[in-house]
Amino acid sequence: MTAIDLRDLPDELPPAAPKFPAAPFDSAGSFFDAYFEETARAAGTIDWVEVERASALLTEAYRAGRTVFSCGNGGSAAIANHLQCDHLKGIRTGTDLTPRVVSLSSNIELITAISNDIGYEDVFSYQLQSQSQPGDVLIAISSSGRSPNIARALTWASKHGLRTIALTGFTGGTARTVTEVAIHVDCTNYGIVEDLHQAAVHAMAQYIRLSRMATEAIADTTF
Numbered sequence: 001m002t003a004i005d006l007r008d009l010p011d012e013l014p015p016a017a018p019k020f021p022a023a024p025f026d027s028a029g030s031f032f033d034a035y036f037e038e039t040a041r042a043a044g045t046i047d048w049v050e051v052e053r054a055s056a057l058l059t060e061a062y063r064a065g066r067t068v069f070s071c072g073n074g075g076s077a078a079i080a081n082h083l084q085c086d087h088l089k090g091i092r093t094g095t096d097l098t099p100r101v102v103s104l105s106s107n108i109e110l111i112t113a114i115s116n117d118i119g120y121e122d123v124f125s126y127q128l129q130s131q132s133q134p135g136d137v138l139i140a141i142s143s144s145g146r147s148p149n150i151a152r153a154l155t156w157a158s159k160h161g162l163r164t165i166a167l168t169g170f171t172g173g174t175a176r177t178v179t180e181v182a183i184h185v186d187c188t189n190y191g192i193v194e195d196l197h198q199a200a201v202h203a204m205a206q207y208i209r210l211s212r213m214a215t216e217a218i219a220d221t222t223f
Contacts, residue, residue: 020038020189020192021189039195041187042192042196047183050181051183051204054204057137057163058165058208062091062208065100066133066135066136067101067132067133068087068136068139069102069127069131069132069137069138070083070104071105071139071140071149071150072105073142076142076197079201082201083103083141083201084102084103086205087099087205090209091205091209094221095213096212104123104127104153110127120149121149122149124150124152125152125155128153128156129156132157134160135162135163137162137163137164137165138164140175141167142175143168143197144168144169145166145176150166151173154179155178158178158180165183166178166182166183167184167185167200168185169193170187170188185197
């Protein structure tokens with residue numbers, strides 16, 4: 001296994017988003033209003049050119065029979081696992097595509113073995129070394145973009161011929177600077193960043209599915 005020194009990776013980008021929340025709220029209703037207002041603001045910071053690039057990259061991978069890998073920690077692991085469902089079963093339904101999608105966050109036995117015997121920072125890159133091939137795609141999901149195992153996976157993937165997509169928030173961290181495509185949410189709230197990452201995963205899956213369906217089939221289908 002080739003060691004990757006994270007000290008050699010680029011520094012994270014400067015912060016831009018306002019702090020949310022910055023003070024307590026008088027009621028749940030007022031907080032909900034502010035939460036969804038901030039969600040709308042943060043959604044508006046996403047670069048749709050990057051979403052277009054990611055969707056085209058994934059469409060080509062599925063069409064060519066490449067494997068798409070996803071990974072994340074904590075709440076982002078749940079999104080990575082959910083991505084496998086939507087991008088394998090969802091996109092396949094009613095289309096000519098049979099996507100190959102693997103979540104590197106889903107096998108707890110393998111994750112704990114690698115973490116215990118080698119190190120948690122290698123938990124995703126180690127799996128990629130055994131399972132991936134040049135031309136495959138890695139989707140790494142990290143709200144902060146600073147997780148060492150995410151940075152290592154993206155860096156290893158790039159060096160070994162994989163295409164890379166990162167979903168990030170806050171300043172984007174290292175993940176935003178080392179990936180090929182960055183879907184970045186400029187927000188300082190974990191819940192909102194994760195909400196929009198999940199929305200992006202859903203939207204890309206539905207868009208790709210729509211692009212492979214006839215108009216009359218779309219009209220008769222519930223998405």
